[in-house]
Amino acid sequence: QSVLTQPPSVSGAPxxxxxxxxxxxxxxxxxxxxxxxxxxxPGTAPKLLIYGDSDRPSGVPDRFSGSxxxxxxxxxxxxxxxxxxxxxxxxxxxSSLSLYVFGTGTKVTVL
Amino acid sequence: xxxxQESGPGLVKPSExxxxxxxxxxxxxxSNNWWSWVRQPPGKGLEWMGEIHYSGxxxxxxxxxxxxxxxxxxxxxxxxxRLSSVTAADTAMYYCAVGIPGRPRNNxxxxxxxxxxxxxxx
Numbered sequence: 187q188s189v190l191t192q193p194p195s196v197s198g199a200p201x202x203x204x205x206x207x208x209x210x211x212x213x214x215x216x217x218x219x220x221x222x223x224x225x226x227x228p229g230t231a232p233k234l235l236i237y238g239d240s241d242r243p244s245g246v247p248d249r250f251s252g253s254x255x256x257x258x259x260x261x262x263x264x265x266x267x268x269x270x271x272x273x274x275x276x277x278x279x280x281s282s283l284s285l286y287v288f289g290t291g292t293k294v295t296v297l
Numbered sequence: 298x299x300x301x302q303e304s305g306p307g308l309v310k311p312s313e314x315x316x317x318x319x320x321x322x323x324x325x326x327x328s329n330n331w332w333s334w335v336r337q338p339p340g341k342g343l344e345w346m347g348e349i350h351y352s353g354x355x356x357x358x359x360x361x362x363x364x365x366x367x368x369x370x371x372x373x374x375x376x377x378x379r380l381s382s383v384t385a386a387d388t389a390m391y392y393c394a395v396g397i398p399g400r401p402r403n404n405x406x407x408x409x410x411x412x413x414x415x416x417x418x419x
Contacts, residue, residue, distance in 0.1 A: 237405040243407065279402045
């Protein structure tokens with residue numbers, strides 16, 4: 187039931203910058219609902235990374251940043267580190283489905 | 298800081314009811330948050346199941362077609378999930394999470410419990 191589409195995988199060398207897109211439509215991101223991002227390390231629960239499109243909770247490195255435009259949002263990871271290898275999910279609300287929705291998920295690999 | 302811990306049977310038979318409890322520590326269930334359940338089938342993505350406010354107001358994922366019930370037990374600082382008529386498709390890691398209210402319908406989830414794996418198996 188994922189209405190938010192993410193690339194299945196992205197990769198980069200240590201120190202590089204990678205971006206993950208999250209594409210929705212006029213019922214979710216395009217309707218102005220906030221986008222939030224989560225990091226899920228292998229075998230662990232998701233952890234909040236970005237909330238309200240671009241705000242970072244305390245303790246999250248400023249290497250992580252979020253943005254939104256139109257019906258899409260993006261998560262950028264600058265200065266990629268080995269510890270960033272994880273699955274990343276975007277999340278928003280969909281007014282036509284009347285539920286909170288998650289993206290399809292993106293696996294980040296550090297080469 | 299708030300911490301969550303899921304508990305319940307790890308095996309459920311087809312057609313029976315799955316029941317899980319989430320125990321809250323470091324915070325009160327009577328706070329102005331929404332208490333949610335999210336599940337993740339093995340190797341797949343996340344699915345929001347529903348949420349409850351301590352006042353008793355609930356919102357559910359329509360795709361669960363009336364099989365899901367979330368309730369609050371204020372004296373125990375817990376909230377619970379019941380999913381009826383389970384099938385193999387309900388095998389998943391089940392997480393409870395705190396829904397932090399931003400603007401209406403803009404909640405984010407933080408923190409999450411560690412999750413509990415439920416297998417539907419005959």
